[in-house]
Structures are given as C-alpha cells and as structure tokens.
Amino acid sequence: MQHTDKEKLARAKKRVEDIKGFYTHLTIYILVNIIIFLANIGVFSGTGIHMGMSGWGFFITPFFWGIGLFFHGLWVFGPTITFLKNWEERKMKEFLDKNQ
Template sequence: MKTSENDTEKYKRAKKKVAEIKGFYTHLTIYILVNTFILLTASGLLSGNVLSLEMPEWPHFISPVAWGVGLLFHGLYVFQFKSGFIKKWEERKIREYMEKDMEELRKFDKEQD
C-alpha cells in the first residue's frame, strides 16, 4: 500500500507531537523527583531524625517555583493552550511567510523568462 505525500507529512507531524508530549512528561517527572528530594532534604526528613522535622524556608522553594513556571509554559506550548492573540499572530506570520515565498517564486519565474 502506497502512502501519499500528505500521509507522510501527517505522520511526521503526529510523530513530532508525540515526541513533544513525551518530552513534557519526562520534564514533569524530573521536576517532581528533584523538587521532592530538595524539599524532603530541607525538612530534615531524609536525615532520619523524625523528631526534628522543620518546615523548609523560602530559599528551598525558589527552585520548585521558578522551575514550575518554566514547566507551566512548557505544558502550555505542548498542549497548545494559546490565547486568541497568539493564534492571530501565528496565522498572520504564516500568511506573511507564504506571501514572501510566492513573491520570490514570481521573481524567479520572471528571471527565467
């Protein structure tokens, strides 16, 4: 069974999308593991002395908060939660580049004549 060029492109886009989602979940897993370790260490739970547990102080939350913001944006990108402004901007840019390509093709065709 032959696949058309269109099917091949669809497959490539789908494969890229799956890779992006997989990358996000890998990022999320590492975020959870690393920051859990940081906060457990800061609380004293990993030291073995359960009686001296402390609430981690603000500096211990900088990594989870800052990294969490990055993770949030990664998720927004991967799952395409785009505002109307971003969608309109993307469409405008796509049209702009398509028009630019068509203009270059016309110039090339005129030069060939």
C-alpha cells in the first residue's frame, strides 16, 4: 500500500512541476514579446517611437512561439493528450517488468 502512495505522490509532484513549467514558459513568452514589441517601436533606440518592422515580420516570433506554447499547454492541461502520458507509464512499467 505504501508503494501505491509513493507512486501517487511522485505523479502529483510531476504534475505540479509540469504546471509550473508551463507558467514559466508563458511568463517568459509574455516578457520577451513585450521587449520585442518595445524594440520594434523604437523605445530602446533613443530616436523616438516609430514602427520598425512592418507586416508579418513583426508577428513571426510571437506566432511560432505561440504555437509551441499552445502545444505545451495542451500537454499540461489537455485531456486529449493523456494517451501520451499513459503510453509513457505503460512503457516504464514494461521496462521495469522486463528487468525483474
């Protein structure tokens, strides 16, 4: 019975670490994109505010990084991705059973 409690504790700890990792990723995404935005409008250049990059060029970093952030969120919070975690658990159990 203690073995089961240890497994539950380990899974809970892993889940908390995954959630913390997502929120860290989200925070860095927001901060970096604010800095990029401010740099593009010329806040750091000392020449006054002007739009540097125009069109799609301005949105490349937030867009593609946002896609990665979206999938990270699905991995952490999405119920449809649980089959991947179940697969990992099954594989780990399979390897443990082979070694015994």
